[in-house]
Amino acid sequence: MNDGTHAMSILIRLQNIKKMYQMGSEEVHALRGLNVEIKKNEYVAIMGPSGSGKSTLMNIIGCLDTPSSGMYELNGTNVSDMNDNQLARVRNKEIGFVFQTFNLLARSDVLHNVELPLIYGGVGGGERKRLARESIARVGLTDRAHHKPNELSGGQRQRVAIARALVTHPSILLADEPTGNLDSKTGDEIMGLFDVLHKEGNTIIIVTHEEEIAAHAHRRIRIRDGHIEHDEPVTDRRIIHHDIAASA
Amino acid sequence: MRLYIDDLREGLLIAFAAIRANKMRSVLTAIGIFIGILSVTLMGTAIEGLNRAFNKSIAAIGADVLYVQKWPWGGGGDWWLIRNRKDIKIEHARAIQRQAELVRGVSPVTGTSRNVKYERKIIENAVIVGTNDEFVETSNVNVALGRFMTAMEVSGGRPVCVLGSEIAEGLFPNESPMGKSVKVGGYPYRVLGVLEKQGSFLGIQSLDNRVYVPINRFFKEFKSFRGGGIEVWVKAASLESLEETKEEIRGILRKVRRVSPKQPDDFAINQQDIFIQAFNQIGAVVAGFGLFITGLSLFVGGIGIMNIMFVSVTERTREIGVRKAIGAPRRSILIQFLIEAAALSLIGGLLGVIVAFPLTLVIDNVLPTAMPINVVAIALFVSVLVGIISGFLPAFRASRMDPVDALRYE
Ligand SMILES: Nc1ncnc2c1ncn2[C@@H]1O[C@H](COP(=O)(O)OP(=O)(O)OP(=O)(O)O)[C@@H](O)[C@H]1O
Ligand SMILES: [Mg+2]
Numbered sequence: 075m076n077d078g079t080h081a082m083s084i085l086i087r088l089q090n091i092k093k094m095y096q097m098g099s100e101e102v103h104a105l106r107g108l109n110v111e112i113k114k115n116e117y118v119a120i121m122g123p124s125g126s127g128k129s130t131l132m133n134i135i136g137c138l139d140t141p142s143s144g145m146y147e148l149n150g151t152n153v154s155d156m157n158d159n160q161l162a163r164v165r166n167k168e169i170g171f172v173f174q175t176f177n178l179l180a181r182s183d184v185l186h187n188v189e190l191p192l193i194y195g196g197v198g199g200g201e202r203k204r205l206a207r208e209s210i211a212r213v214g215l216t217d218r219a220h221h222k223p224n225e226l227s228g229g230q231r232q233r234v235a236i237a238r239a240l241v242t243h244p245s246i247l248l249a250d251e252p253t254g255n256l257d258s259k260t261g262d263e264i265m266g267l268f269d270v271l272h273k274e275g276n277t278i279i280i281v282t283h284e285e286e287i288a289a290h291a292h293r294r295i296r297i298r299d300g301h302i303e304h305d306e307p308v309t310d311r312r313i314i315h316h317d318i319a320a321s322a
Numbered sequence: 323m324r325l326y327i328d329d330l331r332e333g334l335l336i337a338f339a340a341i342r343a344n345k346m347r348s349v350l351t352a353i354g355i356f357i358g359i360l361s362v363t364l365m366g367t368a369i370e371g372l373n374r375a376f377n378k379s380i381a382a383i384g385a386d387v388l389y390v391q392k393w394p395w396g397g398g399g400d401w402w403l404i405r406n407r408k409d410i411k412i413e414h415a416r417a418i419q420r421q422a423e424l425v426r427g428v429s430p431v432t433g434t435s436r437n438v439k440y441e442r443k444i445i446e447n448a449v450i451v452g453t454n455d456e457f458v459e460t461s462n463v464n465v466a467l468g469r470f471m472t473a474m475e476v477s478g479g480r481p482v483c484v485l486g487s488e489i490a491e492g493l494f495p496n497e498s499p500m501g502k503s504v505k506v507g508g509y510p511y512r513v514l515g516v517l518e519k520q521g522s523f524l525g526i527q528s529l530d531n532r533v534y535v536p537i538n539r540f541f542k543e544f545k546s547f548r549g550g551g552i553e554v555w556v557k558a559a560s561l562e563s564l565e566e567t568k569e570e571i572r573g574i575l576r577k578v579r580r581v582s583p584k585q586p587d588d589f590a591i592n593q594q595d596i597f598i599q600a601f602n603q604i605g606a607v608v609a610g611f612g613l614f615i616t617g618l619s620l621f622v623g624g625i626g627i628m629n630i631m632f633v634s635v636t637e638r639t640r641e642i643g644v645r646k647a648i649g650a651p652r653r654s655i656l657i658q659f660l661i662e663a664a665a666l667s668l669i670g671g672l673l674g675v676i677v678a679f680p681l682t683l684v685i686d687n688v689l690p691t692a693m694p695i696n697v698v699a700i701a702l703f704v705s706v707l708v709g710i711i712s713g714f715l716p717a718f719r720a721s722r723m724d725p726v727d728a729l730r731y732e
Contacts (some may be wrong), residue, residue, distance in 0.1 A: 136647070138646075194651070
């Protein structure tokens with residue numbers, strides 16, 4: 075019984091995950107057998123030097139990529155050998171991505187950008203608009219709903235990306251260096267937003283180079299050369315008491 | 323279902339945003355399709371015009387009419403032999419008139435061209451037709467104003483005439499031609515009536531540009547096109563008995579022309595079906611030529627669309643990656659790019675139809691016609707189809723992209 079509830083709360087289970095790229099005759103081992111378990115509502119920072127495999131790991135967790143070998147269980151479902159369309163569905167329902175370069179659709183306004191995952195999820199018009207507006211409100215951009223990305227600041231763009239990631243109420247929020255393209259003040263604002271989202275019960279995984287960003291998380295996983303070097307709770311946590319509405 | 327509708331709507335939104343963002347490129351790409359659709363629409367309109375002209379000018383004359391002439395319609399036969407045939411003469415027409423029973427009307431018909439004058443107005447090279455009173459029957463024309471010539475006027479060779487509608491309009495724009503005296507080739511003729519407008523066939527011979535005079539008068543004052551030769555129009559008693567009428571006339575003619583039993587006919591009895599065949603041949607040539615141009619330009623246009631769609635897919639690799647990352651299935655990406663290709667092609671098609679419209683009005687001047695609505699529908703359908711076919715490869719490639727690679731694309 076106890077074991078059962080424990081298993082239930084485990085969201086991500088990676089067992090001996092390996093990822094290998096073939097570069098001509100050379101084999102690049104990006105991940106060399108990782109074992110990680112992440113529970114619901116954890117707040118994890120993944121750190122490590124450049125080329126250590128952080129993005130590769132994120133892509134596998136986010137079902138954008140499949141491991142060369144190993145087993146990946148998401149929410150109790152084995153996703154390691156799903157096909158393309160099944161993975162697309164999992165990404166749509168379970169994963170919210172936030173990228174370093176925002177990756178918004180330049181020709182669409184904020185509302186449409188945020189609606190997009192719902193369109194692919196088959197959510198109908200009225201409900202879709204309502205959910206999108208709700209999500210935009212959560213990141214404090216209600217008055218920018220009809221702006222195009224190029225009319226927004228970097229921080230605002232990243233908020234739109236977060237709203238888009240949140241709109242389907244995914245199980246995990248994945249952010250690969252979400253503050254990498256932002257100045258430190260704006261970066262802090264975005265991290266403050268993640269803190270709030272974590273408090274609201276979201277599971278968050280962030281890739282970062284910066285100790286200060288990692289200090290927001292509750293758990294820090296250090297990767298080096300495709301291996302986990304450290305996996306430990308964060309002791310020097312940094313909390314920004316942040317008022318979303320005021321900063322919008 | 324819901325998914326498909328949203329896919330379509332999203333696809334349309336993106337397609338039009340993409341086209342708007344690349345207006346110049348899109349328009350240039352659509353040129354091939356534009357030309358293809360332009361030609362298919364014009365061709366359709368021309369064929370429609372041929373059909374209408376056919377129905378109006380030829381069928382109006384009557385499928386139950388036989389034309390006794392020296393030359394067979396539709397060619398064939400030995401040119402020299404035919405050339406050296408004895409002319410068809412007025413006596414032959416008289417013989418048919420006297421002896422044939424399965425006929426409703428017999429007209430000797432001959433013609434030439436002369437200037438027609440009324441006061442200061444002149445119409446040059448009008449066709450002057452010499453015929454008899456039964457011409458109303460054999461030609462199926464209706465008299466719009468006044469009356470046609472009578473048997474008395476024909477046999478007496480009276481200086482009277484009946485005008486085709488164009489002649490009447492030309493000489494008498496503001497007054498009634500009835501009873502007026504016109505000069506035909508310098509000789510005075512009194513106007514008895516005006517015929518109904520017939521329209522022209524292929525713009526070559528206008529039936530309205532004619533003046534009809536008694537054939538007996540004609541022979542006194544004019545010389546026909548072909549020496550003394552005439553032709554004889556015979557209206558059969560009924561369409562059903564057309565073949566029997568033809569046999570009857572054949573027998574009469576062979577006798578009066580003294581053709582020995584072993585000899586073949588030294589005349590031709592022409593009828594509409596030969597004309598219909600010739601007409602169908604013209605139609606087939608127009609259609610074949612049009613289809614060739616259409617096919618070629620649609621093919622070239624399709625290649626252009628395929629090319630630009632490959633460019634579009636490559637340019638938007640990152641966007642494809644983003645869409646996949648947030649859960650777009652392959653199908654949605656495929657549909658998105660197919661719609662974009664179809665929309666590009668449809669733009670060409672719409673432009674083609676829009677430009678074709680005024681051009682069909684020009685055609686209408688020569689060959690009364692109208693752009694058939696089904697041709698427009700087919701043209702637009704074809705342009706969408708070409709877009710989808712030529713967009714398929716690029717769209718397929720987009721749909722199969724690896725999301726990670728696509729997101730990393732610079
Ligand atoms: N598509 C690929 N083909 C070949 N090798 C790849 C590919 N993707 C990643 N790699 C290699 O895998 C290793 C891990 O790459 P990854 O992008 O995960 O690093 P990272 O930790 O995210 O680095 P950074 O901090 O610079 O973003 C690198 O050595 C990289 O060169
Ligand atoms: Mg990386």
